[in-house]
Amino acid sequence: MTPLIAVAHGSRDPRSARVVTAAVSALRVRRPDLDVRLCFLDLNAPSVDQVIDAVAAEGHASAVVVPLLLGSAFHARVDLPALLDAARLRHPHLHVRQADVLGHDARLVDAVRERIVETGGPLGESGLGVVLAAVGSSDPAANDRTRGLAESVVAGTGWSRGITCFATAAEPTVRQAISTLRRAGAERIVIAPWFLAPGLLTDRLSRAAESCGPGITYAATIGPHPRLVDVILDRYSHTRVQLQRHRALSA
Template structure:
């Protein structure tokens, strides 16, 4: 398929997971996007952990005649991967494919559709008559980027607004406090007898499973608190629609990364060394030149 319709191809840039179920969910989302835009060349690849690497997806689009590619980072929040690793990888791909032009879209971000999807998942776990006495703990991946961590706090507050849940707290499963047990303990100390835990993740994986396990452990050691696990966002229609909106914005619109509190531009306390640091491509383990260890 060549690019005779003149529209740039769409490249979905995912993170990758050690859990093959997470990679399968990424591909399921890819299929939902393709079904919604049958005339669009759509491929997806990962930064790390899962095949195929982004470079392979770019090769496939180039082989299909793409001259322009709009890349959308399949990240809920813009942290290091969306701000640094993926753009640097696209620069590298541009050097490998001098005939290709790249555009870069925004991370999915703080969106009402995602809040509505989260509401749907939590509502499926908490009966209507119990909602006004159930706390919600929204758990994010956690980042070394304060901007991304603050976005999760914003999401928790936006979810609280206009909904019946009396307490909505945020926590992180890695890299940032409070962790899951601390978040649950905070809800307990605020008087919650019932807590719904929601993982603010697109797909399952090692970390999503950890949130599930830690929630179960907390419930076991605190029998006075009911803990209900409400799952994660998952490959679904609203997410696929949002990906295509980010694609359209990348192609037609005015893309603005939120740079007001970006560690690469602003000296935030404890992160001063990141200001002006060069962006470096993230080598996928399946690529030549890979020296990245976990």
Template sequence: MVRPGGHGPGGDPVLLVAHGSRDPRAADATRALARAISAARPGTPVLASWLDHTEPGPTEALRGLAAAGHRRAVLVPLLLTAAYHRRVDIPAAVAAAQQSGPPIRVAVTDVLGPVGDEVDRALLAGLRRRLAEADPGRFDALVLAAAGTRDPAARASVGRVARALGAALGTPTRVSYASAAPPAVDVAVQRLRTAGARRVAVAAYFLAPGLFHDAVAAAARAAGAVAVAAPLTDAPEVVDLVLHRATAHLPTTRIDHAG
């Protein structure tokens, strides 16, 4: 175990912040990812926290790290778009952690989704892994199913992932959303089938299982999809992506909130 207050990517604790869900499977998936990251980087404390529904929240977790003697931490948002939770909720949680107790400097990394126009190869590899696990066959067309957001920039980032995934697979790819924006997954699947696709698969742009993914899977299969991928959860590529975010952003994009 690294002594509190250690410096550098190997010594600073990594705090994962997930969205949170009423479905206990979601928290279990986040804990599994934390264990996988810890196993991949021995000696680095890796903790999980949630913005809603599950404890601890990121503010409580950061206060706990500060009380234990850590002076720095790396916070990785387990989010696939840089929408409201990344722009508002996470900075507010970090600021709240500084209102009392020992100071702790927090490096907040980018989300796991696209940064600008770049779609990380590890993210695409994780999506491809889950698709191959669902059905190793060949697809005529693909739908990338996401949770949904009203943020136009966030939706644009989902579109970039769909285009990059389609290009990597050589397959026409469309986007669908489980909430907040059209089209729904069954509509997207039906449109592709009407256009002549015989084998339509659905890639799940979700980090954890839950009601949204369950609904997507049921609607996609009812519309004729031949395969629906599982969420990314603790895929090795997601572990690599989190570690890349933690190490690459600490020295260059640190957001410090020192008391």
């Protein structure tokens, strides 16, 4: 079986690695037949190089690398591909293929919606406003795509409105988003992170929101949600088929 190498961003905050590890553990429980390895781009161990070298040393002929990233930014488009190119030079007989990022998959939107419900926000609560908190990018087009996610989260519910805010690089800020929702009549606000795991940025968002007064609740990050496992497995399966076709044509 072709190993699945899950690549997380990495963080100085130990909570981040714990939550990502829990998500990968949930993946292993779902698919005990699958060889799943976890590594990190930065700040945590093992590294991408260490895991790929181990896979090659064990004699595997191929591997699928699934970035545990919500956006297709520098890490997905430049950093990780460069690491994989170097690995191919070190191990010419190991066929490594990178899957798409997790992205704005509708199943992850469902997961965020469920995290909001877990805070005590029933789907029919008309006075509930949602602030979807995302990282932010230097690419305006990427931010525009992310802005639309908040509307997707509240779609099909009775919630009053959803607005995306950004922790870095773009507006609205969390304070601006909260102010807009209150002006629109929201009686209670939930901050819902568009993050896989907690860390320094989610803490920064929480501190900023705390200065906006009462009536604010904080949802959990996506974490080891079953829908996240679904998306990871889909990215793996699709890329594994592509890899097998490529190897067959190259034979």
